[in-house]
Amino acid sequence: MRNGMPRTVKRMAGVLAVMALALVGTLRAQFDYRAKVVKIEDLTHDVRRVGLELEKSEGFSFTPGQYVFVNIPEYYVKQWNRKYGTDHAQVLRPYSFASSSSKLPRFDVIIKWARPPRNKDVPPGIASSFVHQHLRVGDVLEITEPTGDLYLRADTGEPIIIVAGGSGAAPFVSLLEYFFEREFDKNNEIYFFFGVRAKRDLFLHDRFLAWDKSKPRFHYIPALSHPRPEDNWEGETGYVQIPLDKRIKGPTGAHAYLAGPPIMIKFVEEVLRSKGITKDRTHYDEIEAR
Numbered sequence: 248m249r250n251g252m253p254r255t256v257k258r259m260a261g262v263l264a265v266m267a268l269a270l271v272g273t274l275r276a277q278f279d280y281r282a283k284v285v286k287i288e289d290l291t292h293d294v295r296r297v298g299l300e301l302e303k304s305e306g307f308s309f310t311p312g313q314y315v316f317v318n319i320p321e322y323y324v325k326q327w328n329r330k331y332g333t334d335h336a337q338v339l340r341p342y343s344f345a346s347s348s349s350k351l352p353r354f355d356v357i358i359k360w361a362r363p364p365r366n367k368d369v370p371p372g373i374a375s376s377f378v379h380q381h382l383r384v385g386d387v388l389e390i391t392e393p394t395g396d397l398y399l400r401a402d403t404g405e406p407i408i409i410v411a412g413g414s415g416a417a418p419f420v421s422l423l424e425y426f427f428e429r430e431f432d433k434n435n436e437i438y439f440f441f442g443v444r445a446k447r448d449l450f451l452h453d454r455f456l457a458w459d460k461s462k463p464r465f466h467y468i469p470a471l472s473h474p475r476p477e478d479n480w481e482g483e484t485g486y487v488q489i490p491l492d493k494r495i496k497g498p499t500g501a502h503a504y505l506a507g508p509p510i511m512i513k514f515v516e517e518v519l520r521s522k523g524i525t526k527d528r529t530h531y532d533e534i535e536a537r
């Protein structure tokens with residue numbers, strides 16, 4: 248429970264809020280805040296970090312792990328519809344905070360460019376194409392107020408297990424910064440499993456390695472599902488649930504935090520259950536695919 252509301256009710260409310268926002272073809276969503284782009288960095292071949300600064304931060308707060316909906320400007324959506332023959336109305340997408348809340352009114356988001364699925368002749372993702380091909384420093388984005396159910400339960404002294412797939416690692420940059428600021432790693436073992444295809448997809452790898460080195464109770468475990476020969480990879484291979492199964496000894500009273508595609512969540516949950524980590528100790532936002 249949080250804010251006195253039972254978890255299932257809270258989840259339903261969250262899911263409904265997202266569905267309502269996703270259905271804004273007919274409704275117009277309300278954007279309460281505007282944020283100026285102050286920095287753009289390429290973290291990998293298809294992942295960008297965008298630094299934003301709120302124009303007005305009054306009343307704006309978030310818990311690391313939460314996200315905002317970003318509104319893609321109407322002129323871009325119209326251009327896109329003309330180019331690809333699509334019929335998008337208002338386009339808004341959820342993006343997780345990727346920096347600690349202590350940095351407000353500045354914050355980061357990390358956005359992966361959604362390319363067309365293999366063997367499908369369809370356009371790339373509209374919102375992520377906007378960010379990767381069009382967005383410039385100085386532009387202003389409209390955003391909603393923060394929302395989401397992925398937040399740290401408590402500094403319990405029990406292990407914290409984080410499992411991320413691809414861009415699912417974005418909210419954990421925020422959560423980890425926040426954990427370390429509050430020295431949760433002094434009291435809790437923290438395991439961070441990060442699954443991607445190949446080494447070139449491991450964004451912020453050096454930063455996670457540095458944390459692993461400097462913080463004795465933080466364990467960074469990257470896993471490559473399709474390592475390339477040039478990766479010279481000696482670390483974990485296979486989908487991320489494989490090292491999870493190998494490294495976590497059960498039964499454990501750990502809390503687990505997940506973000507990634509539904510198929511990853513499904514297999515990771517099976518491993519967590521086999522370690523005695525119950526559903527009420529497993530946390531992620533129950534909404535559509537990333």
Ligand SMILES: Cc1cc2nc3c(=O)[nH]c(=O)nc-3n(C[C@H](O)[C@H](O)[C@H](O)COP(=O)(O)OP(=O)(O)OC[C@H]3O[C@@H](n4cnc5c(N)ncnc54)[C@H](O)[C@@H]3O)c2cc1C
Nearest residue numbers: 341342343358359362363369370371372373374375414417
């Ligand atoms: C809670 C939450 C938090 C998230 N946080 C992040 C984050 O921090 N970072 C991040 O990168 N993402 C995040 N996401 C995902 C993000 O919201 C978007 O879904 C993602 O960026 C893709 O949006 P898009 O508009 O670029 O792609 P869309 O336009 O929605 O397209 C999605 C995919 O469908 C394909 N496609 C297009 N047309 C068709 C068609 N006709 N048939 C079949 N396929 C088609 C596209 O090529 C693309 O691969 C999050 C999602 C959730 C639910």
